Amino acid sequence: MTAWSKGNASSMYEVLEREGKWDVDAEFQLPDLRGIIADADVVHDTVDLTSDYYDTADRDLLAHRVQLRRRSGDDDTGWQLKVPAGDGRVELHWASTEALPDAAAELLSGVSLGKPLASVATIHTVRNRYRLSEPRSGELYAEIADDSVRASAGERLLAWREVEVELGTHAPSIPKRLVSRLTAAGARPSRFPSKLAHVLPSAPSSSPATSGARALLRYVNAQIDEIMLGDIELRRGRDPIHDTRVAIRRLRSTLRVFGKMLDRSATDHFDEELRWFAGLLGEVRDCQVQRRRFTEALDELPEELILGPVRARVRTDLQAVELPARARITEAMDSPRYLALMAVLRSWRTSPPVDPEMRTAKLVKRARKAQRKADRRLVAALDVDDSDATLLHRARKAAKRARYAAELCRDVGGAKQTKRTVKHYKRFQSILGDHQDTVVAADLLRRMALASGTTVGENGFTFGLLYGREQRIAGECRQQAREML
Secondary structure: OOOOOOEEEOEEEEEEOOOEEEEOOOOOOOOOOOOOOOOOOEEEEEEEEEEEEEOOOOOOOOOOEEEEEEEEEEOOEEEEEEEEEEEEEEEEOOOOOOEHHHHHHHHOOOOOOOOOOEEEEEEEEEEEEEEEEOOOOEEEEEOOOEEEEEEEOOOOOEEEEEEEEEEEEOOOOOOOOHHHHHHOOOEEOOOOOOHHHOOOOOOOOOOOOOOHHHHHHHEEEEHHHHHHHHHHHHHHOOHHHHHHHHHHHHHHHHHHHHHHHEOHHHHHOHHHHHHHHHHHHHHHHHHHHHHHHHHHHHHHHHHHOOOHHHHHHHHHHHHHHHHHHHHHHHHHHHHHHHHHHHHHHHHHHHHOOOOOOEEEHHHHHHHHHHHHHHHHHHHOOOOOOOOOOHHHHHHHHHHEEEEEEHOOOOOOOOHHHHHHHHHHHHHHHHHHHHHHHHHHHHHHHHHHHHHHHHOOOOHHHHHHHHHHHHHHHHHHHHHHHHHHO
């Protein structure tokens, strides 16, 4: 295997890749593509592509369906990093260099667990491609690629043929007419999500035998995907704070609600590590929420009631909290503790802590138990003095766990009933979340009022108005929650 060393980063750009793949035989004849899109132009050419793929010795990138390759042979020549995102993949591109750009290496430091990367496979493709363009705008709608492939990975040599359909930026979906023609010509949905997966198939693992086990595994994997994407996005300087934090919450909720049904040797003490990193993200997220909250509140006030540099005080005080919090996230992501957390998530990809024979009825039973617990906590929280926010906060967390558990059971617990349950607890979660935001906001406003009251040129009048607004919203949230009982 040929390892790379870091090099200078070139300019980087990204595209969203959405594609479908079909296996075809050597005798396959590509169907007529005319009429797939009314009056579309069809342009044909042939390109000769060579792609060298890189990964760790333990295939850590492949385990998360992340691909790193250096391609030559067309206008996309250079380094390419593909990361799963929703229904497609985000594809990051760098210009061709002998060594991997430093920026690309940094983006992968979490997913690779800090391990060295080396060449693991080479794939050579002769691609007959047909580009369908919109007749009026000239924009690409789809590219149909008829690929003849030869690949090598160590001593493993393979050759096959396949068809790919990649959508243009504004195309909503692969045309049904095209799918029908491919199927009629003998094309079959591909067994492999990518060419690399064809060359380097995943390590064998136990396949879930029950619908409940499959539902639990899908849900856990979806959260791992989101956390891994968040890792890369954070290292890019993007802001996936909210989505990453929600994925960690969902994973923690799964450990709490269904923990007795999971392999305790693989999950014990992991909740604490997830809580640690979620807490760091939460410090930043709270500032984002409160900045938006205070800005909207000030926009609603008449200007004559905004006395002094209130907006500047809000901005600087929140920045004083947020900037160090962001620095702590960056520091944490380079720590052994964080890489150990990522290593656990990686291990769950090939050795999930899910019993493949788990009884589906037991899964549903645990979800319903979470719902009953949320109901009890809400009743208890609303039966005490309005000044006590602690019990409402606990009820909110229980409502989240009930909602996430119902989401997990969506395909096994009765679709209509589960949908109603998710909606019910999502509503509770929203109301109690607004209440918790008032608790955080009131504390911040009190401290801002004290600081402005002792600063020349400022006073606490407007902060007092905002504080009263938060108290009013808190009361409304309690009333809304009572009406839902």
